[in-house]
Amino acid sequence: MSADAVPQLDIPTLLTALTPEEKAGLLDGSDFWHTQGVERLGIPAVMVTDGPHGLRKQSGEGDHLGLHGSVPATCFPPAAGLASTWNPELLERIGAALGRECRAEEVAVLLGPGINMKRSPLCGRNFEYFSEDPALAGVLGTALVNGVQSEGVGTSLKHFAANNQETDRMTVSADVDERTLREIYLPAFERVVTGAQPWTVMCSYNRINGVYASEDRWLLTDVLRDEWGYRGLVVSDWGAVNQRDAGVHAGLDLEMPSSGGGGTATILAAVKAGTLSEKDVDLAVTRVLELVNKSLPALTPGQTFDADAHHELAREAAAASAVLLKNDGDLLPLAATGTIAVIGEFARSPRFQGAGSSQVNPTRVDSALDALRAARDVVFAPGFVIESEEADPALVEEAAAAARDAGVAVVFLGLPPSYESEGYDRDHMDLPQHQTDLLNAVADVNDNVVVVLSNGSVVTVAPWQDRAGAILEGWLLGQAGGSATADLLLGVTNPAGKLAETVPVRYEDNPTVGAFPGEAGHVRYGEGLLIGYRWYDAHRLEVAYPFGHGLSYTSFAYADLEVTTGSDTARVSLTVTNSGARPGTETVQVYVTDPQASVYRPEQELRGFAQVSLAPGESRQVTVELDRRAFAFWHPALRDWTVEGGEFGIRVGSSSRDIRLRATITLTGDEVTTPLTAESTVDGWLAHPSAGAWLRDQLGDGPFNAMLFDPKNGQMMRAIPLLRLSRFPGCPVTEPQVRDAVSRFS
Ligand code: BGC
Numbered sequence: 001m002s003a004d005a006v007p008q009l010d011i012p013t014l015l016t017a018l019t020p021e022e023k024a025g026l027l028d029g030s031d032f033w034h035t036q037g038v039e040r041l042g043i044p045a046v047m048v049t050d051g052p053h054g055l056r057k058q059s060g061e062g063d064h065l066g067l068h069g070s071v072p073a074t075c076f077p078p079a080a081g082l083a084s085t086w087n088p089e090l091l092e093r094i095g096a097a098l099g100r101e102c103r104a105e106e107v108a109v110l111l112g113p114g115i116n117m118k119r120s121p122l123c124g125r126n127f128e129y130f131s132e133d134p135a136l137a138g139v140l141g142t143a144l145v146n147g148v149q150s151e152g153v154g155t156s157l158k159h160f161a162a163n164n165q166e167t168d169r170m171t172v173s174a175d176v177d178e179r180t181l182r183e184i185y186l187p188a189f190e191r192v193v194t195g196a197q198p199w200t201v202m203c204s205y206n207r208i209n210g211v212y213a214s215e216d217r218w219l220l221t222d223v224l225r226d227e228w229g230y231r232g233l234v235v236s237d238w239g240a241v242n243q244r245d246a247g248v249h250a251g252l253d254l255e256m257p258s259s260g261g262g263g264t265a266t267i268l269a270a271v272k273a274g275t276l277s278e279k280d281v282d283l284a285v286t287r288v289l290e291l292v293n294k295s296l297p298a299l300t301p302g303q304t305f306d307a308d309a310h311h312e313l314a315r316e317a318a319a320a321s322a323v324l325l326k327n328d329g330d331l332l333p334l335a336a337t338g339t340i341a342v343i344g345e346f347a348r349s350p351r352f353q354g355a356g357s358s359q360v361n362p363t364r365v366d367s368a369l370d371a372l373r374a375a376r377d378v379v380f381a382p383g384f385v386i387e388s389e390e391a392d393p394a395l396v397e398e399a400a401a402a403a404r405d406a407g408v409a410v411v412f413l414g415l416p417p418s419y420e421s422e423g424y425d426r427d428h429m430d431l432p433q434h435q436t437d438l439l440n441a442v443a444d445v446n447d448n449v450v451v452v453l454s455n456g457s458v459v460t461v462a463p464w465q466d467r468a469g470a471i472l473e474g475w476l477l478g479q480a481g482g483s484a485t486a487d488l489l490l491g492v493t494n495p496a497g498k499l500a501e502t503v504p505v506r507y508e509d510n511p512t513v514g515a516f517p518g519e520a521g522h523v524r525y526g527e528g529l530l531i532g533y534r535w536y537d538a539h540r541l542e543v544a545y546p547f548g549h550g551l552s553y554t555s556f557a558y559a560d561l562e563v564t565t566g567s568d569t570a571r572v573s574l575t576v577t578n579s580g581a582r583p584g585t586e587t588v589q590v591y592v593t594d595p596q597a598s599v600y601r602p603e604q605e606l607r608g609f610a611q612v613s614l615a616p617g618e619s620r621q622v623t624v625e626l627d628r629r630a631f632a633f634w635h636p637a638l639r640d641w642t643v644e645g646g647e648f649g650i651r652v653g654s655s656s657r658d659i660r661l662r663a664t665i666t667l668t669g670d671e672v673t674t675p676l677t678a679e680s681t682v683d684g685w686l687a688h689p690s691a692g693a694w695l696r697d698q699l700g701d702g703p704f705n706a707m708l709f710d711p712k713n714g715q716m717m718r719a720i721p722l723l724r725l726s727r728f729p730g731c732p733v734t735e736p737q738v739r740d741a742v743s744r745f746s
Contacts, residue, residue, distance in 0.1 A: 052112020095147020127456025
């Protein structure tokens with residue numbers, strides 16, 4: 001049967017045929033991974049399952065923590081790797097491959113991607129998230145969702161919202177002001193919702209300003225649906241439901257996993273008591289049935305996928321995900337001759353994904369050691385035991401001996417799996433001490449040391465990086481990471497990855513010190529807008545490697561910046577030339593600055609990027625469109641996006657701290673009138689287009705006017721709320737006049 005011919009459920013008819021019990025039942029799962037069906041009415045159950053960088057379909061016992069096995073599936077690089085590609089086209093292809101694997105396993109919805117912000121480098125789940133920057137996460141998340149859904153399989157955009165730590169994740173309240181939510185923690189979700197309409201959105205476990213996400217009507221209905229136009233279904237994270245009836249009213253349609261009937265009973269009781277409307281229930285039921293309808297065409301049995309082709313795609317993705325942090329004296333790519341000492345257990349036993357619900361059972365796994373051995377003369381020494389906290393002197397001695405006689409030593413270091421996982425946060429940002437000791441032992445006997453890192457979350461490099469001539473940040477690269485790493489080391493592929501998060505010099509430099517992971521059930525986002533590079537820039541802090549950084553085996557020249565403007569938009573174009581000797585790919589980053597704003601704005605913010613692949617000597621024009629939002633801020637008083645007219649800076653760079661071209665533009669922007677209240681200061685009144693003229697008239701030329709505009713004390717006087725000033729003896733404006741004016745002008 002062709003997909004189009006698959007019969008669809010007739011939802012209006014079903015809504016009249018379903019009993020209240022059946023309706024409430026449809027809003028609950030039937031087990032760990034399935035929705036409920038209603039056999040008598042031909043409503044099938046569908047399967048939803050993890051995700052996100054591969055399929056984790058459990059055919060036996062179910063769990064949401066990666067404890068039990070799952071069917072083999074391609075393990076692509078987790079989001080920390082994929083984000084460093086800065087390549088939405090690649091992510092869309094990966095998404096489509098994931099969609100095909102879901103179809104082959106008759107899975108209707110893949111539970112991902114996770115696009116929470118990397119607020120603290122210690123978040124145990126950072127390997128599953130894209131970036132510290134919402135624009136980058138939003139663009140990449142959109143591409144992945146579009147890819148999966150192009151195959152007729154749904155996604156679940158998670159974890160909505162402000163789920164930025166694992167400590168107390170099921171109860172903690174993220175206490176965060178609205179402007180910070182709007183500008184930092186929500187935009188990636190907004191972008192994916194508006195750009196890809198994920199079939200489902202997964203609400204997070206935590207509370208936001210005291211309210212559980214699973215029962216936050218402002219979040220799940222006012223913002224998600226009414227403002228952003230979301231048309232899909234909201235599902236709970238596994239076990240996120242607190243008060244089920246409040247959840248239905250808030251806009252949480254489906255509870256997962258099955259509540260064993262508890263959720264259904266609560267819904268029925270609330271409808272009976274009149275505290276939950278049948279309309280709310282019908283709306284949620286409609287969304288569940290719509291999800292089933294969307295799923296049906298792709299759920300035909302007997303579909304397959306090409307595991308070899310997907311492995312190749314995983315290899316391409318892994319190569320694009322690695323970031324060349326440093327490469328002194330062009331140590332990489334490795335010289336074509338001479339023995340390579342490959343050191344470190346990770347070369348033989350790769351760490352390619354993180355632990356928890358996203359853990360995939362890979363179809364196969366490449367090791368860098370095998371791939372390097374196939375190409376070159378290699379001597380291997382494991383150097384350490386991955387999960388040990390102690391050095392093994394015999395292994396260190398063996399590694400040093402191997403390095404002594406080799407032309408170059410490639411040392412594979414990284415975080416043991418137990419250091420980072422869903423469910424808990426890290427204690428520190430460092431590699432195990434015995435691994436850096438091993439590096440020192442190797443560097444003592446060989447001047448040509450390359451370090452390859454395997455870590456899902458950022459690690460400190462400052463204490464040891466001087467001992468390595470080159471560092472390749474490999475993140476977690478999925479099942480083909482080993483062969484991809486060998487390709488990069490040997491120069492078969494040219495590194496193009498760029499950091500999607502800052503590598504700070506020390507943990508103590510990061511913005512959340514003292515405010516992570518919180519206490520007494522609350523975590524205060526005191527740094528506000530200043531996460532990631534926004535913080536390091538604001539505080540003029542040196543970093544080990546800045547956001548957006550990543551080297552290549554070739555070089556790129558930037559020239560001919562041109563910016564054309566609309567009233568609140570701009571088009572940025574420039575010429576990029578491959579000025580080196582190898583083909584390569586560059587990601588051009590466009591940052592916007594707003595030095596004249598009436599509110600605090602971060603020093604610079606990524607607002608667009610473009611990737612270009614060039615042969616040696618080739619030039620190409622690159623264009624980046626900046627929409628209105630690129631210049632807007634969330635106005636705390638207007639509670640809306642505002643573009644304040646005036647000058648903006650455009651910075652074009654190869655990283656956030658390698659700005660190559662700059663321009664200043666002027667935008668007309670919006671007419672901004674801050675509403676007047678009884679608390680508005682005299683200055684506030686004077687700035688108002690009509691109230692200002694009224695007040696000047698009232699003041700006339702008398703002594704009050706002179707006092708208010710006195711060069712020495714005027715500013716202090718004008719900071720007084722007009723209503724209070726009106727009570728001062730001799731003030732020419734009376735309190736009733738001010739009250740009347742508030743109602744007239746606001
Ligand atoms: C995780 C989700 C996951 C779900 C199902 C939860 O613990 O937070 O990301 O999709 O389990 O396994």
